[in-house]
Amino acid sequence: xxxxxxxxxxxxxxxxxxxxxxxxxxxxxxxxxxxxxxxVTVDKRIGSFRLSESSTATILDFPGxxxxxxxxxxxxxxxxxxxxxxxxxxxxKVIVIADASNLKRSLLLLSQIIDLKFPAVLALNMLDVAxxxxxxxxxxxxxxxxxxxxxxxxxxxxxxxxxxxEVLSKADPDTxxxxxxxxxPLAPELLISICELMPLKxxxxxxxxxxxxSFLRSVPEEKKKKIEELCKNSCAxxxxxxxxxxxxxxxxxxxxxxxxxxxxxxTVDKEFSHRLDNILTHKIWGYVIFLIxxxxxxQILFEGAAYPMKMVEIFFSYLPGVIHDILPSGILTDLFTDxxxxxxxxxxxxxPQILLLFAFIAILEETGYMARVSFIMDKLMRxxxxxxxxxxxxxxxxxxxxxxxxxxxxISNWKERLITIFIIPLMSCSARLPVYTILIALTIPDKKMFxxxxxxxxxxxxxxxxxxxxxxxTAIVLKIFIKTKEKGFFMMELPVYRTPRWKNVxxxxxxxxxxFIFDAGKVIVAISVVLWVLASxxxxxxxxxxxxxxxxxxxxxxxxxQDIQKLIDSRxxxxxxxxxxxxxxxxxxxxxxxxxxxxxxxxTSFAAREVFVGTMSTIYSVSGSSNETKTLQEKxxxxxxxxTGLPVFTPATAFSxxxxxxxxxxxMSTLAVVFRETKGWKWPLIQLFYLSALAYIASYCVYxxxx
Amino acid sequence: xRTAANLKTGESAIIDHFSDSEVSLKLMEMGCLPGEKIRLxxxxxxxxxxxxxxxxxxxxxxxxxARTIILDESKVYN
Numbered sequence: 001x002x003x004x005x006x007x008x009x010x011x012x013x014x015x016x017x018x019x020x021x022x023x024x025x026x027x028x029x030x031x032x033x034x035x036x037x038x039x040v041t042v043d044k045r046i047g048s049f050r051l052s053e054s055s056t057a058t059i060l061d062f063p064g065x066x067x068x069x070x071x072x073x074x075x076x077x078x079x080x081x082x083x084x085x086x087x088x089x090x091x092x093k094v095i096v097i098a099d100a101s102n103l104k105r106s107l108l109l110l111s112q113i114i115d116l117k118f119p120a121v122l123a124l125n126m127l128d129v130a131x132x133x134x135x136x137x138x139x140x141x142x143x144x145x146x147x148x149x150x151x152x153x154x155x156x157x158x159x160x161x162x163x164x165x166e167v168l169s170k171a172d173p174d175t176x177x178x179x180x181x182x183x184x185p186l187a188p189e190l191l192i193s194i195c196e197l198m199p200l201k202x203x204x205x206x207x208x209x210x211x212x213x214s215f216l217r218s219v220p221e222e223k224k225k226k227i228e229e230l231c232k233n234s235c236a237x238x239x240x241x242x243x244x245x246x247x248x249x250x251x252x253x254x255x256x257x258x259x260x261x262x263x264x265x266x267t268v269d270k271e272f273s274h275r276l277d278n279i280l281t282h283k284i285w286g287y288v289i290f291l292i293x294x295x296x297x298x299q300i301l302f303e304g305a306a307y308p309m310k311m312v313e314i315f316f317s318y319l320p321g322v323i324h325d326i327l328p329s330g331i332l333t334d335l336f337t338d339x340x341x342x343x344x345x346x347x348x349x350x351x352p353q354i355l356l357l358f359a360f361i362a363i364l365e366e367t368g369y370m371a372r373v374s375f376i377m378d379k380l381m382r383x384x385x386x387x388x389x390x391x392x393x394x395x396x397x398x399x400x401x402x403x404x405x406x407x408x409x410x411i412s413n414w415k416e417r418l419i420t421i422f423i424i425p426l427m428s429c430s431a432r433l434p435v436y437t438i439l440i441a442l443t444i445p446d447k448k449m450f451x452x453x454x455x456x457x458x459x460x461x462x463x464x465x466x467x468x469x470x471x472x473x474t475a476i477v478l479k480i481f482i483k484t485k486e487k488g489f490f491m492m493e494l495p496v497y498r499t500p501r502w503k504n505v506x507x508x509x510x511x512x513x514x515x516f517i518f519d520a521g522k523v524i525v526a527i528s529v530v531l532w533v534l535a536s537x538x539x540x541x542x543x544x545x546x547x548x549x550x551x552x553x554x555x556x557x558x559x560x561x562q563d564i565q566k567l568i569d570s571r572x573x574x575x576x577x578x579x580x581x582x583x584x585x586x587x588x589x590x591x592x593x594x595x596x597x598x599x600x601x602x603x604t605s606f607a608a609r610e611v612f613v614g615t616m617s618t619i620y621s622v623s624g625s626s627n628e629t630k631t632l633q634e635k636x637x638x639x640x641x642x643x644t645g646l647p648v649f650t651p652a653t654a655f656s657x658x659x660x661x662x663x664x665x666x667x668m669s670t671l672a673v674v675f676r677e678t679k680g681w682k683w684p685l686i687q688l689f690y691l692s693a694l695a696y697i698a699s700y701c702v703y704x705x706x707x
Numbered sequence: 708x709r710t711a712a713n714l715k716t717g718e719s720a721i722i723d724h725f726s727d728s729e730v731s732l733k734l735m736e737m738g739c740l741p742g743e744k745i746r747l748x749x750x751x752x753x754x755x756x757x758x759x760x761x762x763x764x765x766x767x768x769x770x771x772x773a774r775t776i777i778l779d780e781s782k783v784y785n
Contacts, residue, residue, distance in 0.1 A: 067736045102764050105738050239728050246735040274748075283752035375767055379753035382769075489733050491772055494758050494765040 007048065008057040010168065011091035013078065013113065015106055016064035017495050018099045019125040022155035024061040025507045027165075032507075034515055036679065037089075038217075042077050044089070052169040060089055066105065068112045068208060069242060071489050073414055076215055082116060083205060084218030093168060094118040097155070100137055101130040103261060107253045108246070114148065114177035115204040121167055122150045123160075129496075134264020142260040147178035156501050181249050183207035186241050190234040197226055207245075211238045273496040277372065286376045294395055297360050301399040302430065305352035312352075316345030335529070338536065343528030346608065347521040350402050350669060354516055355509045357396055357403040361410065362508040364392070366500035370410065371492065378490065384472050385479025387416040387490075394420060394471070397427030398464075401670045402520070405677055406512055412492075415484045419475050421677060422687055425670050426471035428464045428662060431609040435661045436463055438613055441633055443654040467662050470694070516673070523672035531607050531668075534578040546571045573618050578603050592660065592696065593653035593703040595641060602666070609666045652706035656699040664695035711759065711768070711776035714747035721745075723779035730775045738762030739776060 014020040024032070028047025035044045045061040062081075063074040070076040081089045094113050098106030113120050122142075130137065143150045149167045153160030183204045184191055194206040198219075213219050213227045231238065279285050320337035327333040364370045374388030381390050389411045396404040401424050408424075411417040428436075444456045537543075550556060550568050559567075573579060574597070582599030589599055597619050605612040613632070620635040639648040665671060665688050674684040714720060722743050725731030739745065739761050748758040748765060756769045 066733075069732065069736065071733055104762060105764075108736060239732065242732050243728070243735065246732065247740065250735075250738075250740055277749065281749065281751065286752060371767070375751050375756060375758065376753075378769070379751060379755045489730070489772070490756060490767065490769040491733065491737055492767050494767050496765075 008051060008055065008168065009090070009092045010057050010059040011082070011089075011094045011118075012059055012061050012097065013094055013109065014064060014097035015066055015099065015109060017493050018064070018097050018106060019155035020061065020064055020097050022501055022504055023095075023097055023123060023125065023153065023161075024059065025504055026155060026158045026161050027059060030507065030510060032511070034511065037077050037080075042074050044077075049165075051165055055169060057168065059095075060091070065109065067108055067246070068116075069212070072412055074412065079208065079212060080215075080217050082118070083209060083212075083216055086218065091118065094120045095123050095164070095168075096120055097123040097125050097153075099129075100124050100127045101133050101135055103135075103137065104250075104253055104257055107256065108249055110146070111180040111249050111253065112204075114146065115179055115181055115183075115202075116208075117176060117202055120148050120177055121164070122146065122148055123155075123164060124150055124152045125155050127152055128154065129269060132268050133270075136262045136264070138260040138262075142256070145178070145256050145259065147176070180252055181245060183245070186244060187234055187236040190230055190236050193230050193234075194227060197223060197230070207241070210236070211242060269496045273368075276497055280369070280372050281376050286372075290373060290376070294392075297357075297396075298399060300360075301353060301356055301396070305356055305399075308352040309349055312345065312349050316342065316348070319345070334536070335532075339529040339532040340525060342532065343525035344521075346528055346669065347517060347524050350400065350516065351513055353400050354403040354406065354513055357399070357407060358509045358512045359505055361392065361407055362505040363500045365410065366498065366504060368495040368497045371494050374492070375494065384475040385416065385419050385482075386475055387411050387413060387420070390416065390420040394424060394427065397424040397429060400429050400431070401425045401427070401667065402516070402673050403512075405670065405673045406516065408677065413489075415482055418482060418678070418683065419478045421674055421683070422478055422690075423471040423474050425665050425667065425687070425691060426467050426474060426663065428467040429609075429667075431667065432463075432661055434610045434613045435605075436460055436658060438616075438633060438636075439649075439654045439658050442636055442649050443651045463658060463662055466659070470663060470698075474690075474694075515676070519676040520669065520672040523675060524669050527668040527672070528607055531578075531604060534581065535573060535576050535604055538572070538576045538579075542575045543572055546575060569618055570620065573600065573615070591703070592699040593650070593656045593707070595648055597639075597648075598653075598657065602660075605666050607668055609661055612661070612666075650707075652703050655706055656703040659702045660695045660699040662695075663691055663698055665691040709778045709780050710774045711745055711747070711778060712757070712770045712773040713778075714745075716747055716749060719744055719746040721779040722776055724777050725775050726777055727775040730772055734772070734776065737766060738764070739766070745776070745778075 027049050032047030037044050048058045051057045062078045065075045068079050081087050096110045151164045191203050191206045200206050323337045377391045378388030393404045393407040404424050405421050408417050408420045440456050440459050444459050447455050578600050583596045585599050586596040601612045601615040604615045617632050636649050671684045722741050746760040748760050750757045756767050759766050
């Protein structure tokens with residue numbers, strides 16, 4: 001096929017912190033999407049752009065890596081694709097982006113790409129940083145030595161992007177690169193047999209296959225067995241081969257560097273970073289500044305998101321009415337408005353917080369501060385099986401688990417990331433507040449201890465602490481039970497401080513919002529439709545019987561229409577499928593001190609915890625007015641058990657309920673987002689089961705102790 | 708045997724070899740090669756991890772990783 005009919009496939013490869021995402025964003029703008037690599041939990045970022053007037057290109061942004069020897073699941077994807085010409089992602093050309101201020105490490109990866117015989121282009125980035133370090137690079141000479149095209153770019157400003165496109169659009173057969181490392185002498189027979197077996201032409205590819213065949217998806221099982229046998233027979237020491245490769249490559253790279261790079265002793269950036277680090281990683285000030293930053297972020301997350309969230313809420317509370325007026329009434333309209341539109345409202349509700357949190361995280365990453373957070377928090381977090389980078393998502397969990405779980409993407413080690421995802425729902429999020437507020441008001445007197453400590457406030461703080469401690473204990477348990485084959489390395493670069501690139505921050509926010517709406521959103525809408533069906537339908541003609549009954553009861557005839565409607569809604573909910581389930585789970589939840597009405601609220605509030613309050617209002621047919629909470633409180637206080645005649649909401653029941661909500665994963669959006677982030681149902685279901693079981697046991701203990 | 712974890716803040720040394728072959732591969736890829744100079748820049752407040760200056764940039768290592776870097780004792784200098 002000629003390139004004009006099929007878009008050119010480009011792979012973008014580079015070290016972490018080399019400006020790879022900036023270049024990707026510059027090339028594609030918002031013209032990008034996130035897909036999956038088959039069978040792994042790694043996101044595939046693909047974009048497309050116009051290469052020249054007659055041709056387009058697709059570009060795949062691979063995870064940042066140091067060499068073609070992967071040390072994480074993310075990095076394995078790269079060699080998996082590059083070793084498999086049959087892969088749909090196999091590139092026609094490769095852009096390797098390099099940090100000019102630290103060319104040595106970038107050349108390791110580039111030399112491997114050249115030895116795989118990919119047509120490569122070197123995008124030489126960060127020349128401004130190199131200049132400040134007084135590092136000079138002789139680009140024409142470097143081009144001669146490597147035998148590939150080099151384009152000087154500035155991924156921050158977009159300089160050189162045009163030239164890069166020009167170079168990519170040209171078919172240039174002379175720039176395949178000059179081979180750097182010869183693998184053959186290390187294991188001649190083994191490499192020849194692997195080349196014959198696969199079959200392969202490239203000896204370096206055979207060399208990589210010999211060392212990495214066990215996880216390569218493109219190698220069929222029977223060939224894996226044969227390679228294993230070949231390796232065993234050849235007595236080749238694979239680790240030693242790998243070590244020899246690195247040493248040899250760096251030896252050659254050192255020669256290249258000495259030819260083309262003149263280093264000065266510019267230390268402006270370094271000294272600035274060093275002085276800033278003296279404060280930001282200080283044993284006292286480092287933590288004080290971190291706490292102040294987190295405090296500001298939360299304030300904005302709570303306060304700044306509150307207004308747009310209110311707007312979304314108001315919009316989606318009016319929308320069903322409007323749609324009802326337009327569409328003919330009927331069950332399909334009901335499904336559409338009360339099921340699907342309400343579910344969509346539930347999805348869009350999260351957007352303000354997601355956008356804000358990811359703006360902050362992108363800024364923290366871009367400036368290099370996130371690496372400092374890792375540095376000062378790692379020891380502390382590691383004792384819980386977590387990572388220094390777990391701190392920000394974990395603390396953000398206090399606002400909302402959904403964006404926080406998405407934010408765990410910054411943790412590169414899979415096990416540490418999984419533990420963080422698992423425990424985030426235990427942090428008391430803002431949706432728990434309405435539940436806590438009403439239950440605390442119901443049971444804790446509004447009095448002050450020692451004349452200044454508000455008892456209700458103390459209880460609320462206790463609940464937050466309880467969630468936090470439960471999270472840490474769970475992390476310790478998981479640390480023991482989760483086994484991974486992946487050997488976790490911490491080693492990472494501590495980059496110099498930089499000003500954030502605002503375009504990157506913006507693209508990052510949009511990308512996260514898009515991923516949430518399209519991937520997690522589906523699940524949220526589906527579950528909310530199921531919950532709506534459960535709460536709005538009953539077997540047979542129960543509902544019409546209820547309406548008749550209420551209207552025909554003489555004692556209600558004097559009431560106004562609104563109150564009668566409330567009464568009907570209450571009766572309907574009690575007799576609906578949700579009501580039936582509530583009744584049938586009563587034997588299970590009775591040991592916790594809950595009756596079947598609370599059971600109904602437990603089911604409906606799986607949509608989101610705050611729905612508990614709304615459901616309770618409906619069940620007790622509280623009329624919707626400004627003092628709804630107060631009325632609901634009184635009704636709940638007056639509620640008596642149908643059999644025993646004793647109050648339902650005793651302190652024991654209220655506390656048991658609060659503990660239940662502190663732990664249980666009563667949030668379909670969290671479930672959906674864990675599904676999205678772990679790319680499967682295994683972990684969200686384990687998490688749902690674990691948290692429900694833990695909530696049950698803890699509530700049971702609390703109820704037993706207090707009764 | 709002196710390792711990179713034994714360095715004092717601001718102290719430099721030359722890398723000699725590694726005690727863990729798997730960690731060493733990653734370390735070498737990151738530019739910690741035998742013969743390369745390594746300097747301890749700073750240690751985190753809780754004593755771990757530590758920041759090293761090596762091969763032209765600043766590398767964060769946990770102490771368990773730094774301990775696998777064996778230093779050339781004949782060439783310790785400040």
